[in-house]
Amino acid sequence: AKALGRNRSCIYSQELSAHKSSQLSLEQDLRDAVENEEFSLEFQGQFRPGERIPRRVETLIRWPHELRGQVSPHEFIPLAESSGLIRELGFWVLRRACAEFMSWRQQGMKLEKIAVNVSAMQINSRFAETVETIMKETGFEPAWLELEVTESLMMSGMTEVNNQIHQLRALGVEFSIDDFGTGYSSLSKLKEMPVSVLKIDRSFVRNIHDQENDYEIARAIVAMADSLNIEVVAEGVENEEQGETLRHLGCEWLQGYLYGRPMAADDFLRHYS
Ligand code: C2E
Numbered sequence: 001a002k003a004l005g006r007n008r009s010c011i012y013s014q015e016l017s018a019h020k021s022s023q024l025s026l027e028q029d030l031r032d033a034v035e036n037e038e039f040s041l042e043f044q045g046q047f048r049p050g051e052r053i054p055r056r057v058e059t060l061i062r063w064p065h066e067l068r069g070q071v072s073p074h075e076f077i078p079l080a081e082s083s084g085l086i087r088e089l090g091f092w093v094l095r096r097a098c099a100e101f102m103s104w105r106q107q108g109m110k111l112e113k114i115a116v117n118v119s120a121m122q123i124n125s126r127f128a129e130t131v132e133t134i135m136k137e138t139g140f141e142p143a144w145l146e147l148e149v150t151e152s153l154m155m156s157g158m159t160e161v162n163n164q165i166h167q168l169r170a171l172g173v174e175f176s177i178d179d180f181g182t183g184y185s186s187l188s189k190l191k192e193m194p195v196s197v198l199k200i201d202r203s204f205v206r207n208i209h210d211q212e213n214d215y216e217i218a219r220a221i222v223a224m225a226d227s228l229n230i231e232v233v234a235e236g237v238e239n240e241e242q243g244e245t246l247r248h249l250g251c252e253w254l255q256g257y258l259y260g261r262p263m264a265a266d267d268f269l270r271h272y273s
Pocket residue numbers: 044059060061072073074077090093117118119178179235236237238255256257258262
C-alpha cells in the first residue's frame with residue numbers, strides 16, 4: 001500500500017509539473033503574441049427584441065495560436081491577468097475596437113455603441129487617461145463606448161477604481177455589469193453605482209423557459225433594473241423559447257447565437273448592412 005501511495009503521489013506531482021510547465025510556456029507564448037499583436041477580434045450584435053440589425057455590439061478577443069489552434073479567452077485572459085500582460089492587451093483591444101467602429105460608421109452602419117470587456121487588473125491610476133487618449137487618437141466619441149466590468153470590480157469600494165470610473169463617466173463613457181447575478185452585488189450598492197446596463201448571465205438564460213428558479217431570477221433582475229433606470233441585456237440566447245420569455249419579461253436587449261454569432265469585423269459589416 002505504501003509503494004502504491006508513493007507511486008500515486010509521484011504520478012500526481014508529475015502531472016502537476018507538466019501542467020505548470022505547459023502554463024509557463026503558454027504564458028511565454030502569450031508574451032510573444034502580445035508583442036507581435038497575434039490576436040484578432042470578433043464582434044457580436046446586441047438586438048432590440050424583434051429587430052434583425054444590431055444597434056450595439058460586443059467586442060470579443062481571439063487568439064489563433066499557430067500550434068495550439070484557437071486558445072479560449074477563458075484560458076488566456078486569466079493568464080494575461082496574472083502576468084500583468086492584460087494592460088497592454090486590453091488597450092490593444094480597445095484601440096482596435098474603436099477603429100473598427102469608426103470604420104463601420106463611415107461605411108454607413110447605424111451603430112449606437114460598442115462594448116469592450118475590461119478586467120479588474122486593467123484598472124490602475126492611468127486607466128482613464130489612456131482610454132481618453134485612445135478615443136482621441138481614433139476620433140471616437142466617448143458616448144459610443146461601453147465598458148463591461150464584473151460585479152466584484154464595480155462593488156470593490158476601492159478609491160482608485162471609483163476615481164477611474166467616475167473620470168470616464170464624466171466624459172460620457174458608460175459601464176455595464178457583465179455576468180450579472182453570479183456575484184454578490186447588494187441592491188443598495190447597485191443604486192449608487194454609475195451603471196447603465198446589467199447583463200443577465202447565460203447560466204440563468206439557459207433554462208429560463210423550463211426552470212422556475214432561473215425564470216424568477218431573470219424576472220427579478222429585469223424588474224429591479226427597471227426601477228433603477230438601468231437597461232438589461234440577456235446573454236447567451238440560443239433558442240426562440242428563451243428569446244420569447246426574455247422579451248415577455250421586458251428585457252431591452254438580446255444577445256446570443258440565435259440572433260448572431262460573433263464574427264470578424266468585415267463579416268459584421270457585410271452581414272448587417
Ligand atoms: P463574456 O464577456 O461573458 O462573453 C460572452 C461569451 O459567450 C463569449 O465567449 C461569446 O462568444 C459566448 N457566446 C455568445 N453568445 C452565445 C450563445 O448564444 N451561447 C453560448 N454558449 N455562448 C455564447 P468567448 O468569446 O469565448 O469569451 C469568453 C470570456 O472571455 C468572455 O465572457 C469575457 O469574460 C472574456 N473576454 C473575451 N474578450 C475579452 C477581452 O477583450 N478582454 C477581457 N478582459 N476579457 C475578454
